[in-house]
Amino acid sequence: MQSANMLLRKIVRSSVLPYAAQHGMKKDLFPLSRTLSLSLFLKQDNSCKPSEKLDLDAWKKVMKSGLQEEVSETVSEPQELSGLAAARATLEMWRLAGRLVPENVSEEQLKMFMDCPSKSAKKKYLKFLYLKELYKKNDKRKMEEKRERKLEAQEQTSKTEETRKSPFVCLWASTMDKAYSWRAAQSMIFGQPLVFDMSFEKEMSVREVANTVKQLVLSESCNRRSVDPFHIHFCNFKDDSLYHREFLKYYREAWGKLLITVTDQCYTEVFPKDKLIYLTADSPKVMQTFDHDKIYIVGSMVDKNIKTGVSLARAKRLGLETAALPLEKYLLWNTGAKNLTLDQMMHILLTLKDTADWKKALEFVPKRKFCGFVSKPVSELKKTLDLMNTLKLGKRQQEVQKEFAKNYSKK
Amino acid sequence: VQPPEKPLQPEEWDRLRENFQLPDIFEEAMLKRMIKCNSHIDVAKSLLTHVAKRNGDIAYNVLIKYLTLCVQQGQVSEIRDVYDIMKVRFKILEIGACNLLIKGLSNSDQWRMALTILEEAKKIMIPSRTSYESCIKAASRHQEMKLAFELYKEMLAKNVVPTLDVLQSFFDFSRGMKGAELQEELFGILLYLRENQLYPHKTFMRSIKLWFESIPGGNWRGHLTNIKDSGQCPVCNHQLEDSDLTEEEYNNLSERIKRDVIHGTDTFRKTSPQELEAFQTFMENRLPFDIVIDGLNVSHIKPRRMQCENLLDAINCLAKENVRLLVLGRKHMLSNSSHWKREIMNEMQNKADFFFAENISEDDPFLLYAALRSGKHCKFVTRDFLRDHKACLSDSVTRHLFRKWQRGHQIVLNPMFFCVFSQQPAFRYDCVVQTTGDTWHIPYKDVFEEKYSYEVPRKWLCIQQK
Numbered sequence: 001m002q003s004a005n006m007l008l009r010k011i012v013r014s015s016v017l018p019y020a021a022q023h024g025m026k027k028d029l030f031p032l033s034r035t036l037s038l039s040l041f042l043k044q045d046n047s048c049k050p051s052e053k054l055d056l057d058a059w060k061k062v063m064k065s066g067l068q069e070e071v072s073e074t075v076s077e078p079q080e081l082s083g084l085a086a087a088r089a090t091l092e093m094w095r096l097a098g099r100l101v102p103e104n105v106s107e108e109q110l111k112m113f114m115d116c117p118s119k120s121a122k123k124k125y126l127k128f129l130y131l132k133e134l135y136k137k138n139d140k141r142k143m144e145e146k147r148e149r150k151l152e153a154q155e156q157t158s159k160t161e162e163t164r165k166s167p168f169v170c171l172w173a174s175t176m177d178k179a180y181s182w183r184a185a186q187s188m189i190f191g192q193p194l195v196f197d198m199s200f201e202k203e204m205s206v207r208e209v210a211n212t213v214k215q216l217v218l219s220e221s222c223n224r225r226s227v228d229p230f231h232i233h234f235c236n237f238k239d240d241s242l243y244h245r246e247f248l249k250y251y252r253e254a255w256g257k258l259l260i261t262v263t264d265q266c267y268t269e270v271f272p273k274d275k276l277i278y279l280t281a282d283s284p285k286v287m288q289t290f291d292h293d294k295i296y297i298v299g300s301m302v303d304k305n306i307k308t309g310v311s312l313a314r315a316k317r318l319g320l321e322t323a324a325l326p327l328e329k330y331l332l333w334n335t336g337a338k339n340l341t342l343d344q345m346m347h348i349l350l351t352l353k354d355t356a357d358w359k360k361a362l363e364f365v366p367k368r369k370f371c372g373f374v375s376k377p378v379s380e381l382k383k384t385l386d387l388m389n390t391l392k393l394g395k396r397q398q399e400v401q402k403e404f405a406k407n408y409s410k411k
Numbered sequence: 412v413q414p415p416e417k418p419l420q421p422e423e424w425d426r427l428r429e430n431f432q433l434p435d436i437f438e439e440a441m442l443k444r445m446i447k448c449n450s451h452i453d454v455a456k457s458l459l460t461h462v463a464k465r466n467g468d469i470a471y472n473v474l475i476k477y478l479t480l481c482v483q484q485g486q487v488s489e490i491r492d493v494y495d496i497m498k499v500r501f502k503i504l505e506i507g508a509c510n511l512l513i514k515g516l517s518n519s520d521q522w523r524m525a526l527t528i529l530e531e532a533k534k535i536m537i538p539s540r541t542s543y544e545s546c547i548k549a550a551s552r553h554q555e556m557k558l559a560f561e562l563y564k565e566m567l568a569k570n571v572v573p574t575l576d577v578l579q580s581f582f583d584f585s586r587g588m589k590g591a592e593l594q595e596e597l598f599g600i601l602l603y604l605r606e607n608q609l610y611p612h613k614t615f616m617r618s619i620k621l622w623f624e625s626i627p628g629g630n631w632r633g634h635l636t637n638i639k640d641s642g643q644c645p646v647c648n649h650q651l652e653d654s655d656l657t658e659e660e661y662n663n664l665s666e667r668i669k670r671d672v673i674h675g676t677d678t679f680r681k682t683s684p685q686e687l688e689a690f691q692t693f694m695e696n697r698l699p700f701d702i703v704i705d706g707l708n709v710s711h712i713k714p715r716r717m718q719c720e721n722l723l724d725a726i727n728c729l730a731k732e733n734v735r736l737l738v739l740g741r742k743h744m745l746s747n748s749s750h751w752k753r754e755i756m757n758e759m760q761n762k763a764d765f766f767f768a769e770n771i772s773e774d775d776p777f778l779l780y781a782a783l784r785s786g787k788h789c790k791f792v793t794r795d796f797l798r799d800h801k802a803c804l805s806d807s808v809t810r811h812l813f814r815k816w817q818r819g820h821q822i823v824l825n826p827m828f829f830c831v832f833s834q835q836p837a838f839r840y841d842c843v844v845q846t847t848g849d850t851w852h853i854p855y856k857d858v859f860e861e862k863y864s865y866e867v868p869r870k871w872l873c874i875q876q877k
Contacts, residue, residue: 056418056456059463063496086503090535093505096471098439119536203676284771312771313679 087114091126102129180224184259187229193295194223194230194349195267195276196342198237200301203310206242208302212342213246216300219346220260226350232260234300235267243300268318271295278315279345281338282308283322286329290352298345306337330358331370340365414445418457421464438462442476446483455480471501475508482515490515491524504528506536513542517549525549537569544577551584559584560596567603575615578604582618587625594626601851605844608811610868616855623851623874633874638852642840646873649850651840654819655787656812664812665783672803673776682772690777693766697737699785700764702729702822705778705793706740710750712794712824718750719759725824726762729792736763737781739774775800782820792822815841818867842867849876 087110095101105113109129116122196216201209223229237243248255267276278297279287297320299311315322325348327338340348344364351361359373412431419427428437438458445455455477462469474493481489494512497504504512509532517525529546532538543566550559559581566573578600585593601619604611611619620633634646642651656664678684709725710718722738730736738759745767747753759765766781768774775793779800782791797817804810818838844853851874854867 056453056460059456059459059469060492060496062463062467063469063500086535089503090505093471093501093503094507097475097505097507098472099507309680310677313677316679316683316771317677 084110084114094126100127100130102126102133104133105129181259183227184224184229187231188259188261191229191231192292192353193233193271194346195233195235195271195295195297196300197267197278197297197311197314198234198241198243198300199266199314200299200310201238201242203301203303203307205304208304209242210246211302212300213243213250215302215342217247217250218343220258222343222346223350224259226354228350228354230350230353233267233270234260234262235265235270235297237262237264239264266318267295267297268320273318273320276320278311278320278322279324280311280315280322281324281340282312283315283324285321285323286326287323288326290349290356292353296349298342300342302341303339306339325362326358327362327365327370330362330374331365332372332374334369334371336366336369412441412444414441414448414450415454416451418453419461420457421461424458424461425465438470438473439476442473442480446476446480449483450480452480452484452486452489475511478508478511478515482511485515485518487516487519487521491521494524494528503535504531506532506538509535510539510542513538514545517545522546522549522553537571540566540571540574543571544574547577548580551580554584554588556581556585556588556593556596575609575611579611579615579618582615582622586618586622587627589627597622598846601844601846601853604853606811608814608843610854610856612856612858616853616872619853620872620874630877631874632877633872636871636873637869638840638871640839644852644871644873647850647875649847649852649873649875651852652843652845654815654838654841656816656819660812661783661787661816664809664816665780667804667809668776668779668783668800668813671805671809672800673780675803681776682768686769686772690766690768690780694781694784697735697764699735700737700781700789701734701785702736703778703782703785703789703791704729704736704738704763705774705791705795706738706744706765707774708793708795709824717752719744719752719755723755723759725792726759728824730762737785738763738765739777739781740765740767741770741772741774742767743770783816790820790822792824794823797821815843818842838867850874 084107088105091101091105091110091113095103102109113122113125116125200212204212220232223232251258263270275293275295276297277291277294278299280299297315299314301311303310312322324338325340327333344366347364348361351357351364355361362373412427415423415427427441428434431437431440433440441458442455444450459469459473459477462473474497478490478493481493490512497508509528512528513525513532516522516528525546526549529538529542532542543562547559547562547566550556550562563573563577563581581597581600585597603609623629623631623633636644636646638644638651642653643649644651673681673687675681678687682690704722704725706722710722712721712725726736726738744751745756747756766777768777775795775797778791778793779797782789801810801813801817804813819841842854845851851872853872853874855870855872856868857870
C-alpha cells in the first residue's frame, strides 16, 4: 500500500521529479491518510520547506558564473572611462534601469547632455530625445505599413481593372502648386501686408526659436493655400541669424523662391506708422473689427516661460497702436494662456479677412482652452457676470478676512 | 497581481507568468508589488532563481528592483552580494543604484562601504542630497563627527541643499560631546540657518536646546518664549536685532530694485523712460515721504464699498500730524467714474501727494522705488506680497535682503473692523537666528511644515549662558 502510494505520488509530482531526485524524497513528508489531489494549493503545502528543494541563492551563482569569460575580457582593458565614454556608459545603464533614455545618441547630443547645467535639465533633455526617437520610430513603422497596403491595393487593382479613362492628366499636386503660387504672387502686388516681427531671437532659447520657425512655416503654407492670401513680410530679419538657419533646414533651396518679403528693416521704416497695429495678448485695447486698410504685426516669438509684456514693450517703444484678440468677449475661457501659436493667428486673421465673422475665426483657438462660445447678448451676460462677481467677492472677502485673522492676529 | 506568500518553484512561477497579461514585464511588475507589500525576501529570491534558470541572466531593472526590496528591509548581506554582482557584471554604476546602495549600507555596520560608493557616485554625477544625508548620519552615528562635517561642507560646496534632518542629526549626535572645534562647527550650522533665513521646526529646536544644555561646563540654559512687539526677550531682557538694513545693504537693495525690477531687460515692459523720469523728478521735489500707499491695492480692500471711499478711509487712518503720505495710482482714477468720484479725489489730494502712472504701467515698482528712496524710516502700505518683484531679483542674497526690508517696512491694513482701519505694524525686530556670544535666540516653527514663505514664526528659543 505504502509503496503504491509512493509511486502514485511520484507520478503526480513528475514535473518536479528531477528536483526531487536531486534532493531526495522525504518519506515522512506525506501523511498516509491524505488522498491524492492535483490542486496547486496542496502542492504548495507540500513544498513548504523550500530551502531544501529550492536553492534560493542559485541566481547569484548563475550571475557570477555566466560572467567569467566576459570578465576576463574586460579586466584587461583599463576600467577608468573618460568624458564622453563615461557619459555613454551612464546612459546605457539608465536605459537598462528602465529610464526614458533614447537608444541611439549621437556625439553632438551627448555633448549637449553633458553641458546641461543640472540633473533635472539632463533628465528633461533625455526624455525629449527619447520621445523624439519614439515618434520617429512610430512614423517609420506607419509609413512601412502604408506602403505595404498600397502595394497590395495596387496589385488588386491591376488584376481587376484596366486603366480608367479621364479627360485630365493627373497632375494635381503641381497644378495646385502653380495656382497657389499665382495667388501668392498676386498678393505680393495687391495683397494686404501682414508683418512678422523677427526681433525676438534674444528672448528665446534655441528650442523656442526652432518651434517659432516651425509655426512660421505652417502659417506660410496655410496663407499660400487660402483664397486671398496676405502679403507676408518678415521684418527685422537678420541674415545668418538663428531664425535664418532654422528656415533653411525646412525650406532648403526653396527659401529663395518663397513668395514673401524678407527684410532686415523695421516695419516702421517700411510702412507708415499710423497704419500699423501690433497684435499682442498683453494689449489693453481689444480688437473690434478686422480693418482691411491696416497692417497687422505679429511677434514671431514662442515664450514657454511666459514673458509678459515683451512684445507690448516693443510696440510701446515705437509708439505703435496695439490690439488683442477679443477672446474674452466671444469665448468662455477655460484654461491656458491667451497667447496663441503663430499658425493659429494666421488662420484667425485669414478667416477674419474673408468673412469678418468672429465666431468662425475663433474656431481656430484650441478647443481645450475654452468651454464654448458666448451665446447670450452681451448685456445680459454682463448682468449675470456681475452677479457672479459680487457673490464671488463676497465669499472672497470672508476668506481674506479669515486668512488675515489667522496670519496676523496671533500676537 | 498579488505576490505569493512563500517561495515558489520555477514551474509555479512559469504558470503565474503565463497567466499574466504582459509576460515581458512580469518579473518587474511582480517585484514592484513585492516592494509595495514588503514581501519576504525569499520570495523575491525564488523569483530571481527562476529568471536566472530560464534566461541565464537577470536584467538590470529587475536586479535594481530586488535591491530596492533589500534596502527597504535592511538586508545588508544581500545588498553586498548584489553590489558584488553589479560590480563584476557592469562597467559603471548608475546613480540610482548608487543612491540605493548608499541608503542600504549606511544603516549597517558596513557603513564605510557606503562612503566608498559615495566616492564612486561623485565620478558620475553630483550625488543626491539623500545620499549625503545617509552618509553624514552614518558617520555621526559612529561618532566620526569630523568626517561628517567634511561631507557636510562638501555638500554645501556643491550647492546641494542639506535637509533640516541632516542639520538636526548633527545636534542629536553631538549631544554631550566635548570639544571647542565641534562647538564651532555647530555654531556654524546655526549661522547657516541665519544666513538662509531658515527656521527649525519644533523637534529640531528641541535637539538644539538639548545640545546646548548638554555641553559639559557650558552652563547653557534654554527657554521657550514669545518675543514682545518691542523686540525684547522676556526671559533674558535682551533686545533683539532690529530689522533695519545696514547702509551698504540698503544702497545695494535700492540699486538692485531699480536695475532688476524697474528696468529689467526692457524699461518699456513695466513703464517708459519718460514716465520714469517724470516720477524721479516728482520724487526729488517732494522728498522725503513717511508712508507710501499703493492706492489701487488699498482701494479694493472692501469690495462692497466705493473704491475711492476705501482709499479715503485708509488715508484718514494713516494721516497723523506731520506724516507725509504718497499715494501711487493710475490715471484712470482721475476720470470721475462710478468708483472714483472727483470730489473725493480732490479731498484726498489735499491730504496726500499723488502720483498717477499710465494705465498700462505697473505701479508696484514705483512703490518700491519711492519707499526706498525716501529713506529707512519710510514704510509702505499694500496687501500684495510682492512675490513677482522679489522674483525679478537675480540672486538669493538680494532676495533675502528684500524679504528682510519688506518685513520691516510693509504695513498691512486690516479691514476686519468695520469702519476703522487698523494696521498691522511692520516688525521692529529681525526674525532670524541671532547671537551675542553668550545668548542665542532662535525662532522656530510650531508645525513641521509651514505653508507660506511670508509667515515668520512667533515662537522663540532663548538660550543664555550663566
